[in-house]
Amino acid sequence: MDVEEEIDLAIITVNALIVPKVLEECGKKGIKNVVIISSGFSETGSLEGKKAEEKIKEIAKTYGIRIIGPNTIGIFNSENGLDATFFLEKDVRKPSKGNVSLFSQSGTVGILSLDILTKEAIGIAKLVSYGNAADINESDLIEYFSQDEKTKVIAGFIESVRNGKKFLEVLKKNKKPIVLLKGGKTSFGARATSSHTSSLAGDYKVYSNIFKQFNVIEAETWDDLIDYLKILSIGKKANGKRLAIVTNAGGFGVLASDFAYKIGLELPEPSEKLKEELKKYLPFYASVRNPIDITADADVERYKNVLKVVDESKEFDLLLVIVLIQTPMLDEKLFEVLNEIKKPFAVCMSGKQSR
């Protein structure tokens, strides 16, 4: 076999005490890229740990090595099949190729995100768990992903930011949708953060303001992060904030209305003309205000007619369809109807599980 390219990535998993020696060997062999999975550095809070981390920084500088880690679960690249995480495929589902790239200060948040995104059928471009960020940090990764052509959506779990100036710079330059989940928002979380990845969580209000200023979508919880990625990876961009909700489940329409208000969307009532148009397809007890409640006895035909009217209307920019699929009137044919929607839309559907 002819080796045309030199392989220059090393994954180090040995005991922390031996890492400097191995890193030096890498340097001597001309390996420029190293992932250090080993724990036992500054995150321990011990003097030895901090010294060891300083030492690997020094060695890296001497030999011009770029480091991811230490204290990570590794990296993953769906494009070239590189899986340098220490999780087996039988334990963690690995995603197919996709346009979402993820960086995570926490290895477990990173690896479980891969698992859940796969379950939710969302493809991934790259995952980087960057741990203590002795060298490459969150700002470097945002910069990289904002230029990486396989990445259309950037997502990150951060506990802290090492270089505030660069963080602002890369967020300013970035043109791609970016979702961040911040750990360590409270005094409890900040203490946990300092033991976890040896980082200062910082004042959450500062983060919150930066996120707003630079159009960062802030995920409140990990579940929210996954949901945002679901939408961003497949969704179209809406041209405005005017939401229409169409549902056969009135109560969930109410809850979704409250949520739309909370996140700053508009929920305009249809014009009289549009209401008349909608009424043609609805029983008298349905509601043509917004949410448009087509009631629990709606069949696929009713969904089809109402969705067509709403989709073609210029009174709305985006569309949320909430479906209680369990009613005896609905079946799989509804999916064909949903597939025909042209506006940016999301579907929230109850699961129907055969026993």
Added chain:
Amino acid sequence: MDVEEEIDLAIITVNALIVPKVLEECGKKGIKNVVIISSGFSETGSLEGKKAEEKIKEIAKTYGIRIIGPNTIGIFNSENGLDATFFLEKDVRKPSKGNVSLFSQSGTVGILSLDILTKEAIGIAKLVSYGNAADINESDLIEYFSQDEKTKVIAGFIESVRNGKKFLEVLKKNKKPIVLLKGGKTSFGARATSSHTSSLAGDYKVYSNIFKQFNVIEAETWDDLIDYLKILSIGKKANGKRLAIVTNAGGFGVLASDFAYKIGLELPEPSEKLKEELKKYLPFYASVRNPIDITADADVERYKNVLKVVDESKEFDLLLVIVLIQTPMLDEKLFEVLNEIKKPFAVCMSGKQSR
């Protein structure tokens, strides 16, 4: 067959226009309890609808009939097997007997709760979907469930309260844990509510204060409601607020710490003595602060030793165990360890799904 008891419950599902006639027939036959599933009453906003609802109230008064509904999906009782919902068992999972009783102004929130609670293996005593509450309302149901011996935990989805005075009275008298989810907290949600069950959502701040005053656990979202029921249906009551978090997943430890702060728990650091005790079972890079981060290379034995120390300590009142089960070091034996915990505790575990 000898009929010893007269069956005196009627379920009415006919067209709204015919309901008054059927209800009158029930009255003449001496049927005292009626569930009206039919829609087409005050929730339509029409004069006809409102008149029809007034008419059924009148008839009920004349004959001494108690009504649940109209505009509901019915009622469910796991004790005697009564399933008067219009959903088929092949479409909606029906729960086994349990100690949670649920009332819901929204039928779809009610029926999907049954489905999800079953999926989560939480048993149910009774479900009442009460819709427009022409007669029996949220306060009547809280009063009933607070006295029902099969009910240990009360849960409700309300959009409005019809009789504020009675609502306060029954909450004051109730001694059981009660979780409420309020729909119509915002102007958008309030408008949706008025179309949905013809009710005034009211000022959310007033609700929020009442909930606090009467120890009502307020669920922020439907997911939260389900989670609260999971804990309340099986959990023990904690004697204080001092939480210990034990985890092999540092990032989720950080997120849980933030959440513990948000909901008003304490997360005390262990005493020096307890820290020394914990360190006996942990590698040097683990954290013995709180969260107690036993790191991703923890095996079942490490979990067992640490959990035993924490469980026996008087420094904590309750215990949260967060498990990344996907690591190669863990297997099902961990469940035996978790089963031995004596303090009130919750386990948050990532799903491991074989493909």
